[in-house]
Amino acid sequence: MSDEEEAEHDQDFEIVVNTKSHQIRNESVSYEQVVEFAYPGGLANPDFIFAVDYEKAKEPPHDGTLVAGQHVEVKRNGTEFSVIRSVRS
Amino acid sequence: MSFDPFGRSRDLAALARDGYELEITQGGHLLVKSVPLRTADGRVDHGTFVTKLAMNGDVTVNPVQDHAARFIGSAPCDSSGNPLRFVTGTSTEQLEPNLVVDHSMSSKPDPPYADYHHKVTAYVGLIEAQAKVIDPNVTARTGGPCLVQSDDWPFEYVDTASGRAGIGAISAKLSDQTVAIVGLGGTGSYLLDLVAKCPVATIHLFDGDQFSTHNAFRAPGAASLEQLRTGSFKVDYLRSIYANMKRNIVAHPYDVSVANAEELRGMSFVFLAMEGGAVKRELVATLEQMGLTFVDCSVGVVKPEGSDVLLATVQVAASTPDNRDLLHAKVDFGAVNDDDPYAENIQVAELNALNATMAVLWWKRHAGVYHSSAPSHYQRINVAFNRMLSE
Numbered sequence: 388m389s390d391e392e393e394a395e396h397d398q399d400f401e402i403v404v405n406t407k408s409h410q411i412r413n414e415s416v417s418y419e420q421v422v423e424f425a426y427p428g429g430l431a432n433p434d435f436i437f438a439v440d441y442e443k444a445k446e447p448p449h450d451g452t453l454v455a456g457q458h459v460e461v462k463r464n465g466t467e468f469s470v471i472r473s474v475r476s
Numbered sequence: 477m478s479f480d481p482f483g484r485s486r487d488l489a490a491l492a493r494d495g496y497e498l499e500i501t502q503g504g505h506l507l508v509k510s511v512p513l514r515t516a517d518g519r520v521d522h523g524t525f526v527t528k529l530a531m532n533g534d535v536t537v538n539p540v541q542d543h544a545a546r547f548i549g550s551a552p553c554d555s556s557g558n559p560l561r562f563v564t565g566t567s568t569e570q571l572e573p574n575l576v577v578d579h580s581m582s583s584k585p586d587p588p589y590a591d592y593h594h595k596v597t598a599y600v601g602l603i604e605a606q607a608k609v610i611d612p613n614v615t616a617r618t619g620g621p622c623l624v625q626s627d628d629w630p631f632e633y634v635d636t637a638s639g640r641a642g643i644g645a646i647s648a649k650l651s652d653q654t655v656a657i658v659g660l661g662g663t664g665s666y667l668l669d670l671v672a673k674c675p676v677a678t679i680h681l682f683d684g685d686q687f688s689t690h691n692a693f694r695a696p697g698a699a700s701l702e703q704l705r706t707g708s709f710k711v712d713y714l715r716s717i718y719a720n721m722k723r724n725i726v727a728h729p730y731d732v733s734v735a736n737a738e739e740l741r742g743m744s745f746v747f748l749a750m751e752g753g754a755v756k757r758e759l760v761a762t763l764e765q766m767g768l769t770f771v772d773c774s775v776g777v778v779k780p781e782g783s784d785v786l787l788a789t790v791q792v793a794a795s796t797p798d799n800r801d802l803l804h805a806k807v808d809f810g811a812v813n814d815d816d817p818y819a820e821n822i823q824v825a826e827l828n829a830l831n832a833t834m835a836v837l838w839w840k841r842h843a844g845v846y847h848s849s850a851p852s853h854y855q856r857i858n859v860a861f862n863r864m865l866s867e
Contacts, residue, residue: 425778432810435808436810438776440858440863474751474812
């Protein structure tokens with residue numbers, strides 16, 4: 388493994404969005420990023436409201452909620468997100 | 477609910493608490509049913525003790541001025557087979573259109589009966605004492621239902637549970653309310669299950685769908701095959717069940733939109749438990765213009781592709797004249813996707829029940845039934861993360 392590859396590997400983070408693993412490059416993860424993983428293209432619809440929650444984030448409080456424009460710093464792996472539209476009754 | 481004798485008269489509440497099977501008639505009589513007595517030929521039989529009820533509104537007037545009473549059934553006798561001393565006459569007499577008595581009774585204490593608890597327990601105690609000689613297990617305190625025959629009474633029988641716990645005055649905070657449930661799917665049917673047990677004046681149900689098999693798996697109770705086969709509207713099916721205990725449930729077998737939203741004008745409270753994106757957004761705007769207070773209920777269920785578990789959130793968002801904005805930030809008015817797992821007939825009645833419970837709690841906090849230290853217009857539970865959020 389070259390130094391360059393190793394450095395690149397060190398920058399990878401693994402998050403879980405709606406039970407699925409995703410590799411990302413940055414420690415800081417945005418609302419928009421995780422919504423795109425869960426509902427590809429969904430951000431384009433202004434009527435959609437996504438409830439985005441996380442657990443096991445890097446810094447306390449480790450649990451929280453993201454709204455549009457917000458970020459959270461994730462652990463190298465294991466930070467978990469749920470992204471859900473509530474439209475049923 | 478302007479007439480609540482068991483809530484407002486301590487002597488009647490005490491009789492109900494004791495377990496007597498009471499009925500207050502339209503014509504102002506108090507009946508005590510299933511009173512054990514000894515017949516002339518030495519058997520145990522049961523009859524109904526009847527007394528006029530002097531009331532000021534829904535409060536009994538005490539001490540009791542009229543010591544006389546009536547009785548329906550066999551003449552209550554003593555051990556020698558003679559009618560009890562205070563049975564003063566036996567002849568049929570019609571007191572009300574639906575009330576015919578058989579015997580007159582007169583037992584006058586000095587001083588007079590302090591209240592109706594005193595009067596009933598004195599008479600009934602003497603009558604059932606003779607029956608207890610034959611069978612010591614008999615009692616007039618059956619714990620059977622108590623009834624009120626009045627157009628102003630919102631239930632088919634008396635809520636002795638609230639009387640027992642001493643919370644009648646608290647639940648009475650809801651008694652003037654006319655409530656609408658818009659959408660009688662899973663969440664709406666559980667809303668009715670809870671609201672039907674409250675002393676609200678009237679409940680309006682709106683839904684244009686028929687009750688079918690998949691609804692049965694998301695509704696309280698257990699629909700029979702015969703009930704499913706009749707193909708009733710949801711509102712008619714549910715009304716027929718809850719009318720067993722709750723009066724004044726009005727079924728409207730059609731959906732609500734801006735076109736007929738006028739029917740919701742003047743409601744004390746509206747529960748929105750409907751799906752429907754743009755239609756719901758327009759309806760919300762109309763309810764706001766009418767100045768109504770309402771709460772929107774919604775459930776989100778996700779089955780990630782290739783996964784065999786569900787993720788779920790359950791939320792309520794309230795709208796009051798002093799806070800219209802939060803609901804708009806929280807309620808998804810997008811189209812509903814019919815290939816999501818909820819549409820695939822996954823049984824998630826617990827999510828509907830939870831959503832209904834959250835909405836009813838919001839309503840009861842707003843009405844002052846429950847104390848609320850930090851008023852909030854939004855609550856959401858994330859089932860996967862075991863968390864509740866509030867704003």
